[in-house]
Amino acid sequence: MILNKGLKEFMAEISSMGRLQHKNLVQMRGWCRKGNELMLVYDYMPNGSLNRWIFDKPKKLIDWEGRRRILADVAEGLNYLHHGWDQVVVHRDIKSSNVLLDSDMRGRLGDFGLAKLYMHGEVPNTTRVVGTFGYLAPEVATLASPTAASDVYSFGIVVLEVACGRRPLQTAVEREEEEVLIDWVRQKYIEGRLLEAADERIKGQYEMEEMEAVLKLGLACCHPDPLRRPTMREVVAILIGDNVSVAPKDLLSGLTPAT
Known part of the structure; x- marks a missing residue:
């Protein structure tokens, strides 16, 4: 059977991503195809996904030190994808359910089914919006242009999930409407009450x-x-230090909350 061009390109990219090697990525071992279905094969992660340990296991919550370590793990894996390989790998679907935990409860970024490869310095060109609502950067939702920066946005949502213990989208009981995590945390920051957003x-x-x-x-x-x-x-420079509070002041002071 002659594969169509799109499928050929997808399989070529998947084959390339099989060469990715980093301790904070879930290793892809191969793929198989049955009819029109393609399945990717990854290493087994015995402790499942991060979101389960934040939201679904109230008696087995990960403590703060463990959470910070997992964030640093994922940051190192994503840094490798963006800067440490011969091509830029834009993941396009970073979310807490795609952060897998190994037997030592260390974080690994997984699920490369939507990832795209670009040469360093190349401007991505795509017209298809992919990803998960609540994690999508604004420019992706409107312009369908995923970049390393849009991955950073999605990672930021994961950071807030882990620190706040809240989902990206959840119902505000008192108002019976959906509350957006990034808007909620940003408002706390504007009001000078940022620490109130931390997971109680x-x-x-x-x-x-x-x-x-x-x-x-x-x-x-x-x-x-x-x-x-x-x-x-x-x-990574911020999260791998012994004390994250010594983060570069120029980066944090450059934060301008939306109004």
């Missing part, structure tokens, strides 16, 4: 300066202007 279930496990810095980092990653978001290199 882990209160007392963190230094206030550290939590505030992580929340600001999440907001910076979700800046409406993609040119003002940090790169994943900058994010």
